[in-house]
Amino acid sequence: MQSLEELPTPSVLVDLDVLGRNIAGMQERARSAGVKLRPHAKTHKSPEVGRMQIAAGASGLTLAKTSEAEVFAAHGFEDIFLGYPIVGADKARRLLALADRIRLAVGVDSVEGARSLGDVFHAAGRRLDVRLKIDSGFLRVGVEPEIAAAMALRIAELPGIAFAGVFTHAGHGYSGRTPDEVAKTGSEEGRIVVEAAQAVRAAGLFVEDVSLGSTPNVRAAMIVSGVTECRPGTYVYNDRSQVALGSANAEDCAMTVLATVVSAPARDRAVVDAGSKTLSSDPMRPNADGYGRIVGGQSRVARVSEEHGVIAVAAGESFRVGQRVRILPNHACAVSNLHDRLVAIRGGAVEGQILVAARGCVQ
Amino acid sequence: MQSLEELPTPSVLVDLDVLGRNIAGMQERARSAGVKLRPHAKTHKSPEVGRMQIAAGASGLTLAKTSEAEVFAAHGFEDIFLGYPIVGADKARRLLALADRIRLAVGVDSVEGARSLGDVFHAAGRRLDVRLKIDSGFLRVGVEPEIAAAMALRIAELPGIAFAGVFTHAGHGYSGRTPDEVAKTGSEEGRIVVEAAQAVRAAGLFVEDVSLGSTPNVRAAMIVSGVTECRPGTYVYNDRSQVALGSANAEDCAMTVLATVVSAPARDRAVVDAGSKTLSSDPMRPNADGYGRIVGGQSRVARVSEEHGVIAVAAGESFRVGQRVRILPNHACAVSNLHDRLVAIRGGAVEGQILVAARGCVQ
Numbered sequence: 225m226q227s228l229e230e231l232p233t234p235s236v237l238v239d240l241d242v243l244g245r246n247i248a249g250m251q252e253r254a255r256s257a258g259v260k261l262r263p264h265a266k267t268h269k270s271p272e273v274g275r276m277q278i279a280a281g282a283s284g285l286t287l288a289k290t291s292e293a294e295v296f297a298a299h300g301f302e303d304i305f306l307g308y309p310i311v312g313a314d315k316a317r318r319l320l321a322l323a324d325r326i327r328l329a330v331g332v333d334s335v336e337g338a339r340s341l342g343d344v345f346h347a348a349g350r351r352l353d354v355r356l357k358i359d360s361g362f363l364r365v366g367v368e369p370e371i372a373a374a375m376a377l378r379i380a381e382l383p384g385i386a387f388a389g390v391f392t393h394a395g396h397g398y399s400g401r402t403p404d405e406v407a408k409t410g411s412e413e414g415r416i417v418v419e420a421a422q423a424v425r426a427a428g429l430f431v432e433d434v435s436l437g438s439t440p441n442v443r444a445a446m447i448v449s450g451v452t453e454c455r456p457g458t459y460v461y462n463d464r465s466q467v468a469l470g471s472a473n474a475e476d477c478a479m480t481v482l483a484t485v486v487s488a489p490a491r492d493r494a495v496v497d498a499g500s501k502t503l504s505s506d507p508m509r510p511n512a513d514g515y516g517r518i519v520g521g522q523s524r525v526a527r528v529s530e531e532h533g534v535i536a537v538a539a540g541e542s543f544r545v546g547q548r549v550r551i552l553p554n555h556a557c558a559v560s561n562l563h564d565r566l567v568a569i570r571g572g573a574v575e576g577q578i579l580v581a582a583r584g585c586v587q
Numbered sequence: 588m589q590s591l592e593e594l595p596t597p598s599v600l601v602d603l604d605v606l607g608r609n610i611a612g613m614q615e616r617a618r619s620a621g622v623k624l625r626p627h628a629k630t631h632k633s634p635e636v637g638r639m640q641i642a643a644g645a646s647g648l649t650l651a652k653t654s655e656a657e658v659f660a661a662h663g664f665e666d667i668f669l670g671y672p673i674v675g676a677d678k679a680r681r682l683l684a685l686a687d688r689i690r691l692a693v694g695v696d697s698v699e700g701a702r703s704l705g706d707v708f709h710a711a712g713r714r715l716d717v718r719l720k721i722d723s724g725f726l727r728v729g730v731e732p733e734i735a736a737a738m739a740l741r742i743a744e745l746p747g748i749a750f751a752g753v754f755t756h757a758g759h760g761y762s763g764r765t766p767d768e769v770a771k772t773g774s775e776e777g778r779i780v781v782e783a784a785q786a787v788r789a790a791g792l793f794v795e796d797v798s799l800g801s802t803p804n805v806r807a808a809m810i811v812s813g814v815t816e817c818r819p820g821t822y823v824y825n826d827r828s829q830v831a832l833g834s835a836n837a838e839d840c841a842m843t844v845l846a847t848v849v850s851a852p853a854r855d856r857a858v859v860d861a862g863s864k865t866l867s868s869d870p871m872r873p874n875a876d877g878y879g880r881i882v883g884g885q886s887r888v889a890r891v892s893e894e895h896g897v898i899a900v901a902a903g904e905s906f907r908v909g910q911r912v913r914i915l916p917n918h919a920c921a922v923s924n925l926h927d928r929l930v931a932i933r934g935g936a937v938e939g940q941i942l943v944a945a946r947g948c949v950q
Contacts, residue, residue, distance in 0.1 A: 232677055232950040266893060288894045289860075308894060311849045311860070311909055314595055333850050336908040364895055365850040365858050486674045487696050487728040495728050497652075497674070501924055502949050505868050530629060530920060531651045531671060531949070532727055545699040546674055557893060561864055562924070564947060584927060586865050586894065587595040 226574040233484040233548065234498035236559055236566045238578055242478035243273070243460060250442075250459045251280040257446040262286050262305060264437060264457030267557045269582040270566075271299035273460060284327070286437070286455045290318050291585035297326050299581065306330040307391060307437065307455060309357060309365050311337040316344035319352060329353035329388050333366050338379045346384030353388040354379065355433065358420045360392040360413040372420040373427040380429055389433035390424060391455075392417045398440060398509040403470025410444025418450035440471045461556035464517055465509040474552070479559060479566075480519055481551040483533065485543045494535045494543035498551060500528040504558035516551040525551060589937040596847040596911065597861035599922055599929045601941055605841035606636070606823060613805075613822050614643040620809040625649050625668060627800060627820030630920045632945040633929075634662035636823060647690070649800070649818045653681050654948035660689050662944065669693040670754060670800065670818060672720060672728050674700040679707035682715060692716035692751055696729050701742045709747030716751040717742065718796065721783045723755040723776040735783040736790040743792055752796035753787060754818075755780045761803060761872040766833025773807025781813035803834045824919035827880055828872040837915070842922065842929075843882055844914040846896065848906045857898045857906035861914060863891040867921035879914040888914060 254261035260283040265274050274285055284303030287293050293304045310330045322328050332338040332354045345352045356376050359366030367375045380387035421434040436445045437455035446454045461479040462472035483498035503515050516525040522538035553559045566578040617624035623646040628637050637648055647666030650656050656667045673693045685691050695701040695717045708715045719739050722729030730738045743750035784797040799808045800818035809817045824842040825835035846861035866878050879888040885901035916922045929941040
């Protein structure tokens with residue numbers, strides 16, 4: 225069996241034991257809360273990991289882009305929700321082909337967007353399941369909760385559209401909040417989407433699913449009465465930001481980056497062969513603080529160029545040229561998207577590869 | 588011929604007319620300064636674009652990682668400098684195989700690093716051409732100019748090593764400087780690397796090349812007496828940061844991202860289907876200011892999630908769901924690394940694809 229010492233650097237490692245625990249743990253949490261778990265597969269973009277989630281009891285997968293759904297459908301996944309406002313006739317034609325093969329639903333947040341999809345489905349004598357995106361405070365996409373019912377009615381009457389539910393993301397759990405605040409806002413966001421669902425039901429529409437996402441807020445949100453589904457993604461691998469947000473501990477982090485020190489030009493500065501092409505340049509959440517932490521110490525990657533990670537060496541630590549280190553990255557999803565394959569490890573030995581089959585699927 | 592309207596979004600576009608002008612313009616500048624041009628191919632990672640640079644008169648290519656050199660060598664490139672401190676016996680064995688097929692030189696900045704390469708070459712009865720990296724103020728890798736001669740002597744006497752020159756990057760031209768300051772620091776960095784070369788020569792070593800990189804500083808630096816080679820990369824495509832730094836004008840930008848507005852939830856906010864997976868999350872240089880500018884207007888992508896670009900809509904501008912926009916990204920090199928292929932356009936029509944054959948080569 226190959227050892228870590230034989231791997232070329234940089235390599236992205238995934239510890240299968242930790243991964244398995246994370247998948248089982250979130251599934252158990254969802255079961256005990258009585259909600260469906262539909263993990264966001266953007267974190268891994270890998271059919272192998274998605275199959276582990278389905279095998280553990282996930283009801284289906286969440287993805288964002290049409291091309292991602294095409295990859296996962298080609299790998300045998302049968303129930304996909306695209307939690308993203310898909311727009312345009314060209315995308316609609318691809319969704320129509322997908323809907324022939326799998327159970328598919330997509331997000332919408334505008335009449336124009338929904339119509340661009342519905343027209344294509346209607347012309348084919350079909351209806352597309354859509355869920356209305358609610359903005360629970362992130363100020364990105366989604367309608368304000370106050371207009372959810374009116375917007376749902378307008379979308380539901382479009383030809384080729386079947387209204388199926390409401391969902392929210394609540395990504396503001398990632399910014400500028402303490403772990404306690406994140407826990408509190410999770411329940412707040414749950415309340416917002418449940419109230420929006422009630423308003424839509426009061427307007428006469430059937431709302432099958434009331435769905436809500438994101439690893440930081442999901443524990444607090446999934447226990448809000450009326451929530452039927454949750455869509456966390458990052459929990460499979462976890463990362464430095466999840467630890468800072470209090471939604472994971474260091475031992476829950478399955479993904480690390482194996483790197484080599486290639487330069488040590490000053491006592492307080494060393495440089496590894498993993499930069500933004502390996503770690504991404506995504507900032508740490510909730511507060512920016514470099515691009516990764518060296519596992520087993522206090523030093524961190526303070527800045528990145530494409531192929532350089534500049535370590536600010538913590539007091540009492542030192543690095544020598546040729547030394548190998550493992551780095552906990554800020555954002556696991558962004559790291560997955562940079563690599564065609566990750567290295568699966570268990571107990572310090574290499575077990576195989578994880579293919580990131582849907583890497584780079586942006587269309 | 589396919590029109591831009593038929594392309595799926597997001598797509599990364601490269602205007603071949605602008606690309607051709609950029610390649611010819613930099614080559615002419617180098618010719619008139621009497622220096623060799625060895626473009627850093629990290630910006631495009633594409634053999635097709637590299638061939639255009641060689642055809643225009645480039646003396647060879649610069650890359651960073653061993654795997655990048657392997658891809659370009661497999662595509663017929665015969666003269667590659669890895670301007671990066673390569674370290675380790677496993678990399679050295681791959682460099683040895685490359686050196687059998689192409690003219691190869693690599694960067695070093697430590698005795699330990701150089702020894703890890705030289706030992707492998709020496710055991711094979713070969714010598715590897717190395718250039719010593721000088722830190723001209725960026726505080727990343729490289730030795731301080733004051734110790735260049737002493738370090739060069741120690742490295743030059745290692746078995747398996749052939750000392751071939753000095754080089755610097757000067758990436759601090761990207762941070763916190765005005766265009767005038769960038770122009771000034773270019774000549775300053777040229778002076779530093781030339782003086783380091785003189786010190787190394789005074790110590791008795793032969794210095795063939797005195798080399799210096801980066802698009803912002805290269806115009807000022809290539810005319811410094813004693814500089815023999817320049818290694819700009821970004822000039823082929825240019826980007827929003829180069830415009831802000833004064834090293835390119837808007838009409839010199841060959842790369843744009845075609846995106847669709849998928850949500851327009853507020854008068855001052857619209858969302859496009861291009862986020863950090865398409866534009867990267869690299870900040871604008873020299874001063875952070877969102878993640879891209881909408882071509883033909885003042886609005887900019889103020890924040891990104893993986894698949895969302897949130898436009899802060901400028902006064903007097905507006906966006907509707909379904910509208911297509913073109914975005915000037917912050918950092919062309921980072922965008923190339925996110926996509927397996929770019930779309931080549933000319934005069935508003937699609938001409939073909941540019942394969943990013945060395946995308947993701949981090950090892």
